[in-house]
Amino acid sequence: MRVSLFITCLADQLYPEVGESVVRLLNRYGCTVDFPEAQTCCGQPAFNSGYQDEAREVARGLIRAFEHSDYVVSPSGSCTGMVHHYYPQLFADEPEWLKKAEELVEKTYEFSQFLVNVLGVTDVGAVLNExxxxxxxxxxxxxxxxxxxxxxxxxxxxxxxxxxxxxxxxxxxxxxxxxxxxxxxxxxxxxxxxxxxxxxxxxxxxxxxxxxxxxxxxxxxxxxxxxxxxxxxxxxxxxxxxxxxxxx
Missing domain, CATH: 3.40.50 (Rossmann fold)
Structure with a gap:
């Protein structure tokens, strides 16, 4: 199974070890994980501040970055939520880009969502006395x-x-x-x-x-x-x- 890591800004800049953990865990279950270097912000900060045109341009870049991915997995419900709920809204008046946005939505998952609902994994064999x-x-x-x-x-x-x-x-x-x-x-x-x-x-x-x-x-x-x-x-x-x- 081919998976692309959508790292998100916070994890990329401040908590890269989170992305590393995601990759290693996915590798354990047979996933081949790649990292499209063209990915940037999902556009959520601009969108939430009312800058929809700017958010739309940033969203185009993310859509292009993952256009050829089979699955996209992110360690963030927030950024995944941005793609799922607001990308279709951003491109409602642009049929070509709306189609691309909906295709990205269909294959994008938050990490635990993907592990449980797509891979069918709930027990990773972990032991932790905490x-x-x-x-x-x-x-x-x-x-x-x-x-x-x-x-x-x-x-x-x-x-x-x-x-x-x-x-x-x-x-x-x-x-x-x-x-x-x-x-x-x-x-x-x-x-x-x-x-x-x-x-x-x-x-x-x-x-x-x-x-x-x-x-x-x-x-x-x-x-x-x-x-x-x-x-x-x-x-x-x-x-x-x-x-x-x-x-x-």
């Missing part, structure tokens, strides 16, 4: 409907104690440009989210969007809370490594 709590990001949960997939993957990790996050469906306050435009409100939201994370007694906070994890992790770090913050792909890979080292 207390973990999971934050479901707004875009993955609400735009893409990614609700059960991360939980299915986490529940199969041997030794892991999954602790329910209070008010888990509340936004963390990031929201991209929202955190800049509404800084005070954003800070209040992330403080509340960080407090809920701490109340679980978890050692690890896991999620599927690095925007949310960067925001919550920054607050936890500022408050000197020793809670590791990890993308789901990183957690799964760490568990796989522990499992393999235990068998040696």
């Amino acid at each position: 207390k973990v709590t999971y934050h479901p990001s707004c875009h993955a949960m609400r735009l893409l409907g990614v609700k059960e997939e991360p939980g299915k993957l986490l529940s199969e990790i041997k030794g892991l104690e999954l602790i329910e996050l209070p008010k888990k469906e509340d936004c963390c306050g990031f929201g991209g440009t929202f955190a800049v435009k509404m800084a005070d409100m954003s800070e209040a939201m992330v403080c509340e989210k960080a407090n809920h994370v701490c109340s679980t007694g978890a050692e690890v906070l896991v999620g599927t969007d690095m925007g949310c994890l960067m925001n919550i992790g920054g607050r936890l770090n500022k408050d000197n809370k020793p809670i590791r913050v990890m993308h789901l792909a990183q957690l799964l890979e760490e568990g796989v490594k522990q499992s393999e080292s235990g068998r040696k």
Whole structure:
């Protein structure tokens, strides 16, 4: 199975190790992963700020980059949600580009979505003796409907104690440009989210969007809370490594 990695801006520039974990996990299940270097931003920041013409041009570039891919997999529900829900809207008046946008939508998946629903994998053979709590990001949960997939993957990790996050469906306050435009409100939201994370007694906070994890992790770090913050792909890979080292 041929898969193209849609790395996203945040992972590419700040958290490349997340992309590496995604690739290594997909390789374990027979996927040949490539990385189209022409990919750039999905256009979400411009779109959310009202610059639809600029977002449309950026979207054209992403569509071209993945035009010949069989599957496109991203470690971000937010960017995947942008493609799924807003690319058809951006090109509603351009039939040729609308067709290309819809073709991209059909083959683009968030990481856990692809692992569970396309590859049919829920148990990656991971072992991890950690207390973990999971934050479901707004875009993955609400735009893409990614609700059960991360939980299915986490529940199969041997030794892991999954602790329910209070008010888990509340936004963390990031929201991209929202955190800049509404800084005070954003800070209040992330403080509340960080407090809920701490109340679980978890050692690890896991999620599927690095925007949310960067925001919550920054607050936890500022408050000197020793809670590791990890993308789901990183957690799964760490568990796989522990499992393999235990068998040696």
